[in-house]
Amino acid sequence: xxxxxxxxxxxxxxxxxxxxxxxxxxxxxxxxxxxxxxxxxxxxxxxxxxxxxxxxxxxxxxxxxxxxxxxxxxxxxxxxxxxxxxxxxxxxxxxxxxxxxxxxxxxxxxxxxx
Amino acid sequence: xxxxxxxxxxxxxxxxxxxxxxxxxxxxxxxxxxxxxxxxxxxxxxxxxxxxxxxxxxxxxxxxxxxxxxxxxxxxxxxxxxxxxxxxxxxxxxxxxxxxxxxxxxxxxxxxxxx
Numbered sequence: 723x724x725x726x727x728x729x730x731x732x733x734x735x736x737x738x739x740x741x742x743x744x745x746x747x748x749x750x751x752x753x754x755x756x757x758x759x760x761x762x763x764x765x766x767x768x769x770x771x772x773x774x775x776x777x778x779x780x781x782x783x784x785x786x787x788x789x790x791x792x793x794x795x796x797x798x799x800x801x802x803x804x805x806x807x808x809x810x811x812x813x814x815x816x817x818x819x820x821x822x823x824x825x826x827x828x829x830x831x832x833x834x835x836x
Numbered sequence: 837x838x839x840x841x842x843x844x845x846x847x848x849x850x851x852x853x854x855x856x857x858x859x860x861x862x863x864x865x866x867x868x869x870x871x872x873x874x875x876x877x878x879x880x881x882x883x884x885x886x887x888x889x890x891x892x893x894x895x896x897x898x899x900x901x902x903x904x905x906x907x908x909x910x911x912x913x914x915x916x917x918x919x920x921x922x923x924x925x926x927x928x929x930x931x932x933x934x935x936x937x938x939x940x941x942x943x944x945x946x947x948x949x950x951x
Contacts, residue, residue: 753936764941772936780935812879822868822887827879
Protein backbone atom coordinates (compact mmCIF):
# COMPACT_ATOMS: atom_id res chain seq x y z
CA UNK A 723 0.00 0.00 0.00
CA UNK A 724 1.17 3.51 -0.79
CA UNK A 725 -0.86 4.85 2.14
CA UNK A 726 -1.77 8.54 1.87
CA UNK A 727 -0.20 10.40 -1.03
CA UNK A 728 -0.26 14.15 -1.70
CA UNK A 729 0.66 16.25 -4.69
CA UNK A 730 2.35 18.59 -5.25
CA UNK A 731 5.11 18.57 -2.63
CA UNK A 732 5.82 22.28 -3.04
CA UNK A 733 4.04 25.18 -4.69
CA UNK A 734 4.42 28.94 -4.90
CA UNK A 735 1.30 30.92 -5.74
CA UNK A 736 0.68 34.57 -6.42
CA UNK A 737 -2.05 36.38 -4.50
CA UNK A 738 -5.41 35.71 -6.12
CA UNK A 739 -4.39 32.54 -7.94
CA UNK A 740 -6.17 29.28 -7.36
CA UNK A 741 -4.99 25.71 -7.04
CA UNK A 742 -6.03 22.23 -5.95
CA UNK A 743 -4.07 20.12 -3.53
CA UNK A 744 -4.53 16.45 -4.28
CA UNK A 745 -4.87 13.70 -1.69
CA UNK A 746 -5.36 9.99 -2.35
CA UNK A 747 -5.43 7.02 -0.01
CA UNK A 748 -5.46 3.34 -0.94
CA UNK A 749 -6.49 1.91 2.43
CA UNK A 750 -10.24 2.12 1.83
CA UNK A 751 -10.63 4.52 4.73
CA UNK A 752 -13.93 6.33 5.02
CA UNK A 753 -12.69 9.21 7.14
CA UNK A 754 -10.40 11.78 5.58
CA UNK A 755 -9.09 15.09 6.90
CA UNK A 756 -7.24 18.19 5.78
CA UNK A 757 -5.03 19.98 8.32
CA UNK A 758 -2.73 22.94 8.06
CA UNK A 759 0.44 23.36 10.07
CA UNK A 760 1.83 26.78 10.84
CA UNK A 761 5.26 27.35 12.45
CA UNK A 762 5.27 26.75 16.20
CA UNK A 763 1.71 25.55 16.14
CA UNK A 764 0.02 22.23 16.12
CA UNK A 765 -2.15 21.17 13.22
CA UNK A 766 -5.54 22.77 12.68
CA UNK A 767 -8.43 21.03 10.91
CA UNK A 768 -9.64 22.68 7.70
CA UNK A 769 -12.23 20.19 6.39
CA UNK A 770 -13.12 16.58 6.90
CA UNK A 771 -15.16 13.85 5.25
CA UNK A 772 -16.83 10.77 6.71
CA UNK A 773 -17.38 9.11 3.34
CA UNK A 774 -17.86 9.70 -0.36
CA UNK A 775 -20.26 12.57 -0.94
CA UNK A 776 -20.12 13.83 2.66
CA UNK A 777 -17.91 16.72 3.74
CA UNK A 778 -18.00 19.26 6.52
CA UNK A 779 -16.10 22.24 7.87
CA UNK A 780 -13.37 22.05 10.46
CA UNK A 781 -11.90 24.79 12.61
CA UNK A 782 -10.37 26.97 9.86
CA UNK A 783 -12.38 26.45 6.62
CA UNK A 784 -12.43 30.01 5.27
CA UNK A 785 -10.79 30.34 1.88
CA UNK A 786 -10.95 26.60 1.12
CA UNK A 787 -13.31 24.11 -0.46
CA UNK A 788 -13.34 20.33 -0.71
CA UNK A 789 -15.12 17.56 -2.53
CA UNK A 790 -15.26 13.81 -2.04
CA UNK A 791 -16.58 12.00 -5.09
CA UNK A 792 -14.76 8.74 -4.35
CA UNK A 793 -13.54 6.95 -1.25
CA UNK A 794 -9.94 7.34 -2.38
CA UNK A 795 -9.69 11.03 -3.25
CA UNK A 796 -10.17 14.17 -1.16
CA UNK A 797 -8.90 17.27 -2.99
CA UNK A 798 -8.59 20.67 -1.29
CA UNK A 799 -9.27 23.77 -3.37
CA UNK A 800 -7.91 27.26 -2.76
CA UNK A 801 -9.90 29.72 -4.85
CA UNK A 802 -8.26 33.10 -4.20
CA UNK A 803 -4.89 32.55 -2.59
CA UNK A 804 -3.88 34.92 0.20
CA UNK A 805 -0.58 35.25 2.12
CA UNK A 806 -2.37 33.94 5.22
CA UNK A 807 -2.69 30.60 3.45
CA UNK A 808 1.07 30.11 3.38
CA UNK A 809 1.41 26.90 5.35
CA UNK A 810 2.12 23.19 5.18
CA UNK A 811 -0.97 21.15 4.36
CA UNK A 812 -1.46 17.58 5.49
CA UNK A 813 -4.08 15.11 4.43
CA UNK A 814 -4.95 12.22 6.74
CA UNK A 815 -7.29 9.24 6.81
CA UNK A 816 -8.52 6.59 9.23
CA UNK A 817 -10.81 3.60 9.33
CA UNK A 818 -14.37 3.85 10.54
CA UNK A 819 -15.46 2.20 13.77
CA UNK A 820 -14.21 3.88 16.88
CA UNK A 821 -12.46 7.19 16.84
CA UNK A 822 -9.56 5.67 18.68
CA UNK A 823 -8.14 4.38 15.43
CA UNK A 824 -5.08 6.39 14.52
CA UNK A 825 -4.97 8.71 11.58
CA UNK A 826 -2.47 8.12 8.80
CA UNK A 827 -0.86 11.22 7.34
CA UNK A 828 0.45 12.09 3.92
CA UNK A 829 3.87 13.71 3.39
CA UNK A 830 2.43 17.22 3.10
CA UNK A 831 2.30 20.07 0.60
CA UNK A 832 4.35 23.18 1.37
CA UNK A 833 2.51 26.20 -0.05
CA UNK A 834 3.84 29.75 -0.24
CA UNK A 835 1.61 32.63 -1.34
CA UNK A 836 3.45 35.77 -2.43
CA UNK B 837 -13.42 21.65 25.27
CA UNK B 838 -10.73 19.10 24.61
CA UNK B 839 -7.15 20.31 24.65
CA UNK B 840 -3.57 19.18 25.04
CA UNK B 841 -0.52 21.11 26.16
CA UNK B 842 3.15 20.43 25.62
CA UNK B 843 4.91 22.66 28.13
CA UNK B 844 8.37 22.41 26.56
CA UNK B 845 9.18 23.84 23.14
CA UNK B 846 12.51 22.01 23.12
CA UNK B 847 14.10 19.10 24.95
CA UNK B 848 17.82 18.41 24.77
CA UNK B 849 19.21 15.00 25.68
CA UNK B 850 22.58 13.28 25.36
CA UNK B 851 22.66 10.07 23.36
CA UNK B 852 22.19 7.05 25.59
CA UNK B 853 20.34 8.98 28.28
CA UNK B 854 16.64 8.51 28.98
CA UNK B 855 14.27 11.04 27.45
CA UNK B 856 10.87 12.38 28.43
CA UNK B 857 8.61 14.60 26.36
CA UNK B 858 5.73 15.98 28.40
CA UNK B 859 2.06 16.26 27.56
CA UNK B 860 -0.96 17.17 29.65
CA UNK B 861 -4.55 16.96 28.53
CA UNK B 862 -8.00 18.24 29.33
CA UNK B 863 -11.01 16.24 28.14
CA UNK B 864 -14.60 15.60 29.01
CA UNK B 865 -15.19 11.88 28.85
CA UNK B 866 -12.67 9.18 28.09
CA UNK B 867 -9.34 10.40 26.75
CA UNK B 868 -8.07 8.92 23.51
CA UNK B 869 -4.45 10.09 23.37
CA UNK B 870 -1.85 9.83 20.64
CA UNK B 871 1.80 10.59 20.02
CA UNK B 872 3.11 11.42 16.55
CA UNK B 873 6.63 12.19 15.34
CA UNK B 874 7.56 14.47 12.46
CA UNK B 875 10.98 14.30 10.84
CA UNK B 876 12.16 17.33 8.82
CA UNK B 877 10.13 17.85 5.65
CA UNK B 878 8.09 14.73 6.30
CA UNK B 879 4.53 13.92 7.32
CA UNK B 880 3.47 12.84 10.78
CA UNK B 881 4.15 9.26 11.78
CA UNK B 882 2.08 7.49 14.42
CA UNK B 883 4.05 6.32 17.46
CA UNK B 884 1.52 5.05 19.98
CA UNK B 885 -1.89 5.59 21.51
CA UNK B 886 -3.76 5.20 24.76
CA UNK B 887 -7.34 4.03 24.60
CA UNK B 888 -7.96 2.13 27.81
CA UNK B 889 -6.32 -0.47 30.00
CA UNK B 890 -2.66 -0.58 30.94
CA UNK B 891 -1.27 2.83 31.85
CA UNK B 892 2.06 2.07 30.19
CA UNK B 893 1.71 1.99 26.43
CA UNK B 894 4.46 0.68 24.18
CA UNK B 895 4.91 1.96 20.66
CA UNK B 896 7.22 2.15 17.70
CA UNK B 897 11.01 2.67 17.74
CA UNK B 898 11.32 1.78 21.44
CA UNK B 899 9.08 4.60 22.65
CA UNK B 900 6.54 4.23 25.41
CA UNK B 901 4.14 6.56 27.15
CA UNK B 902 2.73 6.66 30.63
CA UNK B 903 -0.91 7.61 31.12
CA UNK B 904 -1.62 9.23 34.49
CA UNK B 905 -5.28 9.99 35.08
CA UNK B 906 -4.83 11.86 38.35
CA UNK B 907 -2.24 14.18 36.83
CA UNK B 908 -3.97 14.27 33.41
CA UNK B 909 -0.66 13.55 31.75
CA UNK B 910 0.56 11.36 28.92
CA UNK B 911 4.34 11.72 28.82
CA UNK B 912 6.40 10.11 26.08
CA UNK B 913 9.51 8.23 27.21
CA UNK B 914 12.43 6.25 25.90
CA UNK B 915 15.03 4.54 28.10
CA UNK B 916 18.01 5.31 25.86
CA UNK B 917 17.91 8.14 23.30
CA UNK B 918 19.43 7.91 19.83
CA UNK B 919 20.65 10.77 17.66
CA UNK B 920 18.14 9.57 15.07
CA UNK B 921 15.30 10.31 17.54
CA UNK B 922 15.85 14.02 16.94
CA UNK B 923 12.56 15.29 15.53
CA UNK B 924 9.38 17.20 16.32
CA UNK B 925 6.95 15.34 18.59
CA UNK B 926 3.24 16.03 18.83
CA UNK B 927 0.79 14.91 21.46
CA UNK B 928 -2.84 14.79 20.36
CA UNK B 929 -6.25 13.98 21.78
CA UNK B 930 -9.24 12.84 19.79
CA UNK B 931 -12.22 15.14 19.96
CA UNK B 932 -14.97 12.68 20.75
CA UNK B 933 -17.84 14.96 19.95
CA UNK B 934 -16.95 17.14 17.03
CA UNK B 935 -15.82 17.20 13.46
CA UNK B 936 -15.42 13.57 12.59
CA UNK B 937 -13.23 12.68 15.52
CA UNK B 938 -10.58 15.20 14.61
CA UNK B 939 -7.29 15.23 16.45
CA UNK B 940 -6.47 18.23 18.62
CA UNK B 941 -2.73 18.74 18.66
CA UNK B 942 -0.31 20.29 21.07
CA UNK B 943 2.10 22.84 19.67
CA UNK B 944 4.90 20.29 19.40
CA UNK B 945 8.19 19.66 21.20
CA UNK B 946 11.49 19.71 19.34
CA UNK B 947 13.68 16.87 20.60
CA UNK B 948 17.41 17.22 20.05
CA UNK B 949 19.68 14.28 20.88
CA UNK B 950 23.39 15.07 20.85
CA UNK B 951 26.16 12.47 20.44
